[in-house]
Amino acid sequence: MTFLEIHDVHKHYGDHHVLQGVTLEVARHEVVCLIGASGSGKSTLLRCINALEPIQQGEISVDGDVVSGQGVDVNRLRRNVGMVFQSYNLFPHMSVLRNVTLAPVKVGGVPKAEAEERALALLDRVGMRDKAHAYPDALSGGQQQRVAIVRALVSNPQVLLLDEITAALDPELVGDVLAIVRELAQDGLTMLLATHEMGFAREVASQVCFLHEGRILERGAPAQIFEDPHEERTRQFLSRVIASGRL
Amino acid sequence: MNDTLTGSARSAEGARATPTPPRPVLPVAVLALLVAVVCAGAAALALWSLHQMLGNPAAWVVALLAALAVTALLPVVPAVRAFGHARSRARLLAENRMAAARHEAATGREHAHTAMGYALAVLICAGLIWFATANDGAITETFLRWEFLKSSFADVLAAFVVNVEVAIGAQLLVLVVGLLVAVMRLLPGRAGRPLRWLAIAYVDTFRAIPSIIVLYLVGFGLKLAEVPVFRDLSPIWLAILALTLTYSAYVAEVYRAGIESIHPSQWAAARSLGLSYGMTLRTVIVPQAVRRIVPPLLNDFIGLQKDTALIGVMGVTDAFTQSRLTASNVFNLTPVIVVAVLFVIITIPQARFVDRLLTKEQSRTGRSS
Numbered sequence: 001m002t003f004l005e006i007h008d009v010h011k012h013y014g015d016h017h018v019l020q021g022v023t024l025e026v027a028r029h030e031v032v033c034l035i036g037a038s039g040s041g042k043s044t045l046l047r048c049i050n051a052l053e054p055i056q057q058g059e060i061s062v063d064g065d066v067v068s069g070q071g072v073d074v075n076r077l078r079r080n081v082g083m084v085f086q087s088y089n090l091f092p093h094m095s096v097l098r099n100v101t102l103a104p105v106k107v108g109g110v111p112k113a114e115a116e117e118r119a120l121a122l123l124d125r126v127g128m129r130d131k132a133h134a135y136p137d138a139l140s141g142g143q144q145q146r147v148a149i150v151r152a153l154v155s156n157p158q159v160l161l162l163d164e165i166t167a168a169l170d171p172e173l174v175g176d177v178l179a180i181v182r183e184l185a186q187d188g189l190t191m192l193l194a195t196h197e198m199g200f201a202r203e204v205a206s207q208v209c210f211l212h213e214g215r216i217l218e219r220g221a222p223a224q225i226f227e228d229p230h231e232e233r234t235r236q237f238l239s240r241v242i243a244s245g246r247l
Numbered sequence: 248m249n250d251t252l253t254g255s256a257r258s259a260e261g262a263r264a265t266p267t268p269p270r271p272v273l274p275v276a277v278l279a280l281l282v283a284v285v286c287a288g289a290a291a292l293a294l295w296s297l298h299q300m301l302g303n304p305a306a307w308v309v310a311l312l313a314a315l316a317v318t319a320l321l322p323v324v325p326a327v328r329a330f331g332h333a334r335s336r337a338r339l340l341a342e343n344r345m346a347a348a349r350h351e352a353a354t355g356r357e358h359a360h361t362a363m364g365y366a367l368a369v370l371i372c373a374g375l376i377w378f379a380t381a382n383d384g385a386i387t388e389t390f391l392r393w394e395f396l397k398s399s400f401a402d403v404l405a406a407f408v409v410n411v412e413v414a415i416g417a418q419l420l421v422l423v424v425g426l427l428v429a430v431m432r433l434l435p436g437r438a439g440r441p442l443r444w445l446a447i448a449y450v451d452t453f454r455a456i457p458s459i460i461v462l463y464l465v466g467f468g469l470k471l472a473e474v475p476v477f478r479d480l481s482p483i484w485l486a487i488l489a490l491t492l493t494y495s496a497y498v499a500e501v502y503r504a505g506i507e508s509i510h511p512s513q514w515a516a517a518r519s520l521g522l523s524y525g526m527t528l529r530t531v532i533v534p535q536a537v538r539r540i541v542p543p544l545l546n547d548f549i550g551l552q553k554d555t556a557l558i559g560v561m562g563v564t565d566a567f568t569q570s571r572l573t574a575s576n577v578f579n580l581t582p583v584i585v586v587a588v589l590f591v592i593i594t595i596p597q598a599r600f601v602d603r604l605l606t607k608e609q610s611r612t613g614r615s616s
Contacts, residue, residue, distance in 0.1 A: 052515055079521040089516035092612060093535050103520035106530065135612040151520065 003028040003190055004049070004159055009058035009068075011044055011214075018044045020214035021058070026159075026207075029188040033201035033222075036211035037237060042194035043086075045211070046161045049192070050074075050081040063158065079107065082152035086164040088144040090136035090151070096123070097132040100151045108155055115154070122150045126180050142173030149180055160184070162193040198241055202226050210234045266345045269352035272336050272359070276329035279359035279366075283322040286366040290319035290373040297376055300384040319369045326362035329355045392581045399573045399582035406569035407589050410555040413483060413565070417490040417555075418548050424491060425498030430528065432503055446499070453496035458489070459557045465489035466561025486558040494551045501543050505536030538608060545601045549594055556586070 004026040011019035019041050026032050034042040047053040049060055051067065051074045060068040067077045090099050100119040104110040110118075123129045126146040136144055145165055152160060162181065166174045178200050185191060185204045195201055201208055202222045209219040210231070218231045229235045294312050301308065332355025339348035379387050431439075432446035453461070466485050469477040480488070509532050517527040559568035566589060570582035 047515075050519055052519060074518075075521045075523055078519055083519040085512060085516060085519075087512060089512045091513065091516070091531055091535075093538065102530065103522065106526060107521045107523075137612050155521070 002026070003030075003063060004192075005059075005061045006045075006049070007059045007061075009045070009048060009060060010056050011041075011048055011053060012056050018214050019048065019055070022211075022214070022216055024209065024216060024219070026190065026192065028190055030206045031185045031191045031193070031204050032207045032209060033205040034192065034194045034209050034211055035196075035198065035201060035225075035237075040211040041214045042211055043163050046083065046163050046192060046194055049161060050078050050083055052083075075107065079103070079155050080158045081161060082155070082157035082159070083161040084145070084148050084152050084163065084165050086167050088136070088141070088148045088168075090144055090148055092136050095133050095135055096128065096139075096147050099136070099147060100154050103151070103155055119150065119154055122154055123147070126150055127176075140173060141169045142176050145169065145173075145177050146180060149177070149184075153184075159190040159192065162191060162195070164194050164196065166195070166197055196241075198226070198238075210237065212237075267349065269336055269340060269345070269348040270356065272329060272333035272352050272355035275356055275359040276326065276333050279326040279329055279362040280323065282363050283320075283326045283366040286370040286373070287320045287323065290369050290376075291316050293373040293376040293380070294319075296380045300380045300387075319373070322362045322366040322369060324362075325358040325365075329359040329362065331355075332358060388579075390580050390584050392579055395573075395577050395579050395581035396585060398577075399570065400585055402573060403566050403570050403582055403585045404589070406564055407566035407586070409483065409558075409563060409565045410552070410567075411593070413486045413490065413555045413558060413563075414548075414552045416484075416487040417494060417551055420487065420491040421494045421498050421547075421551065424495040426502050426533070428495060428499035429502035429506060432499065433506060435524070450496045450499055453492050454500070456493070458493040458554045459560055461493050462486065462489045462557055463560050465492070466558075466563075482558075482561060482563045486555070486561060486563055489561075490551055490554060490558075493554075494547060497547045497550075498544065501540050501547060502536065504543075505540035506532055508539060509535050541601055541605065545597060549597070552594065553590060556590075 002025040006022055006024040009019050009022045022045055036042055048055050055068050059066055097119055101115040104115040105112050120129055123132055128146050166177055182204055205222045208222045208225040209216045212233050218234045294316050298312055332351050336348050336351040339351060428446050431442045434442050465488055513531055517531040556567040558565050566586045570586045573582040574580055
């Protein structure tokens with residue numbers, strides 16, 4: 001059953017037509033990887049799904065409810081749709097624990113003690129429990145990103161959007177973060193990832209979409225996309241990735 | 248491409264044959280000694296004229312003046328040392344020990360520069376002493392007379408309490424009003440447009456009007472027009488109101504700069520967690536902005552404190568008014584100097600407090616400065 005439905009979405013920044021009619025269905029428990037060159041619209045698509053960017057045309061629905069357009073309670077939508085960013089975006093003036101409990105306490109109405117208990121349990125799962133009272137600037141990039149994932153997960157979102165979450169990390173820290181995402185995929189969390197980690201995409205994705213100039217040019221099972229791409233553009237993109245040693 | 252890269256590397260290797268010679272020391276050492284001696288001489292003259300002005304000073308004062316004169320001679324020491332290094336440099340150069348000669352040259356020049364730096368500071372101090380003793384000490388007589396300082400201090404200090412009251416009252420109000428105006432100015436969308444315009448109009452107007460005029464108009468105008476509530480306010484409250492009007496306009500702009508300096512990704516992160524616009528502003532954006540604007544905020548607060556010296560125009564007896572009164576009675580400006588010193592004394596602890604606050608915040612969040 002389709003859980004997240006994106007239908008003919010168009011997005012303009014002024015004259016720049018970033019998304020030119022994107023259509024995509026995601027079923028529950030699916031992991032969809034968005035690949036493509038920088039500027040192909042991967043990040044924009046993710047930001048449109050949780051309404052950080054308004055769309056000019058088309059429709060997005062989550063769990064049968066239309067969430068694009070005017071009058072939607074975006075704050076409620078966003079509690080169902082978690083997001084993790086490339087540059088972590090932790091709040092530097094708050095401890096790790098406050099970063100994680102802010103949304104459940106302030107928006108979800110969860111009692112502070114209960115929220116902290118849940119936050120600590122999740123931080124424990126990603127190996128960050130002992131840093132609960134540290135501040136983000138005292139952490140490495142990989143540690144910050146693990147906290148950011150916990151922050152997005154603590155409100156039990158139904159779908160998680162991951163926007164190139166390892167792109168800003170030192171190579172030796174990427175593995176820790178990907179291990180967490182792999183675990184979440186095994187738990188059956190529905191996820192959309194924009195990523196440059198082709199090996200990882202191939203391993204965890206149920207569906208891979210190749211974006212080119214604001215369109216999904218090709219989509220299919222990872223084996224098909226990586227081994228037998230139908231489109232010339234996909235083939236070119238993948239051969240450049242292979243040449244750079246990332247696959 | 249590859250060819251030219253290796254080609255230029257090869258030619259660079261070929262150019263390595265002649266080592267860098269040590270820089271000269273002797274000319275700069277001579278200059279340093281000259282400057283040090285001239286400045287010490289100027290200081291001696293200034294101290295001598297101070298001695299003359301004091302008439303027949305006590306023995307300990309004479310000793311102090313002598314000690315100062317000796318201190319003024321201290322820059323000669325590094326200048327002389329520079330000569331020693333100049334000699335070793337020449338010897339090492341003759342032995343063709345390039346690296347050691349370069350090291351000596353650098354040390355020698357460093358000493359010469361130190362001598363000149365300290366000597367110029369001595370010269371400036373000598374100038375100030377000379378200025379104070381000029382005209383047979385008339386300047387000191389006019390600004391600093393111990394008996395007037397003693398007689399006016401209590402009155403001026405008592406009146407200074409008014410300045411402090413007005414400053415603190417206005418500062419507290421400015422913190423709140425300034426933030427409200429800044430947030431108004433940043434309201435999004437069509438609905439926020441009229442409020443944005445009002446905020447801009449307010450800032451443009453009150454930042455432009457000299458605060459002395461605002462004080463005058465508020466102090467007399469509201470009473471003259473018998474405006475309800477305001478006509479019953481004490482002059483001190485009217486002064487607080489007037490300074491709040493002026494300084495909220497400045498501080499609103501400081502807040503706005505702080506809020507706009509927070510990276511949009513912080514907004515995105517907070518909104519993606521389901522926080523509303525207002526909640527994001529309150530819990531994520533403004534707390535970070537406030538930490539950034541503390542130093543410029545202190546600037547404006549010090550400006551506000553100083554402008555409390557203007558509230559005399561609305562008939563409040565503050566420290567400056569009081570000191571002028573006393574000054575015109577005794578025909579001497581010492582009481583006014585007392586007010587000036589009081590303003591300095593209350594400002595310095597605030598500056599140090601802000602420094603400490605920032606250092607503490609940095610060590611708490613693990614950020615290196």
